[in-house]
Amino acid sequence: MTVKYTPEHEWIQLEDHEYAVVGITLHAQDALGDVVFVDLPEVGRTYAKGEQAGVVESVKAAADVYMPISGEVSEVNEDLRNDPSIANKDPMGNGWFFKILIKDMAEFDALMDEPEYVKFVKATT
Template identity: 65%
Template sequence: MTIKYTPEHEWLQIEADGTATVGITVHAQDALGDVVYVDLPAVGATFKPHDVAGVVESVKAAADVYMPVTGEITEVNEALCDDPSLANTDPLGAGWFFKVKLANPSELDALLDKTAYDDLVKNA
């Protein structure tokens, strides 16, 4: 299992079948505070990197969730819609946002590994 990160604080867990699960990082949910609402993309929607794929709202602010790669949404986390606080309590697990079928796996090379992401956050 490979995990990649974006400078905009999304994470991707890459699966062997060419799909990726996407969510927001611990840093992002810490910065947002208590998440109260999420707007997720429609299954079947296609996106390019940096397209806005969703919105997360907290008691402090609203933030866009950006698509890290080109692909088609194959699943959304309905449990997150019912209980947005999952983005706070388990951002790297049960608080995932959506799954995407990768159209161009080479785009993953442009994303950050854990060490590079940790350095980005530490120097922010």
């Protein structure tokens, strides 16, 4: 499965040619510390790339979660809403935030791949 990354530290993984899963990166959860609350987007709502789609709060800070590409939210992770610590335990797996129906595949293709993201994180920390 193809995973891409944003400068705001979200990851997005293709499930198929129509849908993708979105979450926060390991770097993001490390920077936030213990996650205590998540505000997830509304299922059925369409967001533009870069639009705020949620909030994650930790013992240290709160951070916005942005839509990595344009799309319609098709599902949210209710397990994460009930136990926000999953975002710390497994940010790239069970700690996913929401799934989207992809509007523009070119936006996905333009995001950073893992080597680019690793370089980006090193350059900005």
